[in-house]
Amino acid sequence: MEAFDPMNRLFLTGGTGFVGGRFIDRYHRRFGITALVRGDSLSGKRVRIATGDLLDADSLLSATTGCDAVLHIGGATPNRAYAAGSFNATTVGTRNLIAAARAHGIRRFIFVSSLCVLFPGKGPYARSKTEAEEAVMRSDLEWTILRPDTIVGHGAKDLGRTLRLWKSARYIPIIGDGAYTSQPIHVDEVCAALASALETSASVGLAISLAGKDLVPFNEFARRFCRALGNNRRRFVHIPKWFVYPLAGIASFVHPQWGLNPERVNIITEPHTVDLSLMRAVLRIEPMPFEEAVRLTVNQWLRGKTASSEPPEHRTAILP
Numbered sequence: 001m002e003a004f005d006p007m008n009r010l011f012l013t014g015g016t017g018f019v020g021g022r023f024i025d026r027y028h029r030r031f032g033i034t035a036l037v038r039g040d041s042l043s044g045k046r047v048r049i050a051t052g053d054l055l056d057a058d059s060l061l062s063a064t065t066g067c068d069a070v071l072h073i074g075g076a077t078p079n080r081a082y083a084a085g086s087f088n089a090t091t092v093g094t095r096n097l098i099a100a101a102r103a104h105g106i107r108r109f110i111f112v113s114s115l116c117v118l119f120p121g122k123g124p125y126a127r128s129k130t131e132a133e134e135a136v137m138r139s140d141l142e143w144t145i146l147r148p149d150t151i152v153g154h155g156a157k158d159l160g161r162t163l164r165l166w167k168s169a170r171y172i173p174i175i176g177d178g179a180y181t182s183q184p185i186h187v188d189e190v191c192a193a194l195a196s197a198l199e200t201s202a203s204v205g206l207a208i209s210l211a212g213k214d215l216v217p218f219n220e221f222a223r224r225f226c227r228a229l230g231n232n233r234r235r236f237v238h239i240p241k242w243f244v245y246p247l248a249g250i251a252s253f254v255h256p257q258w259g260l261n262p263e264r265v266n267i268i269t270e271p272h273t274v275d276l277s278l279m280r281a282v283l284r285i286e287p288m289p290f291e292e293a294v295r296l297t298v299n300q301w302l303r304g305k306t307a308s309s310e311p312p313e314h315r316t317a318i319l320p
């Protein structure tokens, strides 16, 4: 089994999104990238554009022509999982992409899933990722699945909305007691993990969790972001989860773009720790402390630059 040669052509989905856009910015010189787009929103980036849709099998067949590996980042996120077609973008879309890869003899297939496939009580988003993972694992491709925890960084749509509120609000709502933990990871380290997975044949056949170094209770998550944003006058108002649930249900229908829905409430409030052993041993990545991830995110956000114009600021620690 060969490691991915940077001279080969990489087919990338999700290039117009938060993670895929950042991957292009950081790695367009290292890999020859062909990016799947539905519109023309990637114009100006130094990648080859292939127009198509994950739900259109024929478009994928022509878009993947001449490629040697697939990096499948695109699909629904929890805020979109309630909108029509989002579930299928991940399930049917992944199956279509596997079929296109097989048709062209493309062997290497990296799929970005989510850590929430490991959580109990799955909603539509987690179910769509689980179904897509099963299709990837059943395929005869040389696959790697990556499961990120919450990703922070400039350009994250939901986090951006949250930071706008946290920068100036006097009272900040927190769901429940805020003691539930996660291990947020910076987007640059997710991108480094994707590049490493591509280049390391040892990652084939593995599902690898991606997370930050520190276990962070949500109260601490909010406190550190508020402090970095200069909002020292804020007060946290704890709202019982049973009260937020019905509101989230209504919001998901009335204003799906707010990104509030019952599954998202569950994902945010699911306390968990993440096993980083494969991330370290196979991908050779040592994640940065949470404080550093907050600093990078807020600095870039306050400067108000678009993700595409940012120079890479963080050198991911690669283990020897």
Ligand SMILES: NC(=O)c1ccc[n+]([C@@H]2O[C@H](COP(=O)([O-])OP(=O)(O)OC[C@H]3O[C@@H](n4cnc5c(N)ncnc54)[C@H](OP(=O)(O)O)[C@@H]3O)[C@@H](O)[C@H]2O)c1
Residues within 6 Å of the ligand: 013, 014, 015, 016, 017, 018, 019, 020, 036, 037, 038, 039, 052, 053, 054, 055, 073, 074, 075, 076, 077, 078, 089, 093, 112, 113, 114, 115, 147, 148, 149, 150, 151, 152, 156, 157
């Ligand atoms: N952000 C997080 O905290 C987080 C955590 C864990 C896992 N993940 C996973 O990481 C991946 C990237 O997340 P993200 O935050 O970058 O998401 P994002 O900003 O919402 O981007 C989603 C991307 O998927 C594309 N897409 C959606 N449906 C499509 C379709 N039918 N055909 C073609 N492209 C389609 C979108 O294209 P358009 O621009 O055309 O809509 C966009 O480029 C996702 O798979 C997500 O589930 C994210």
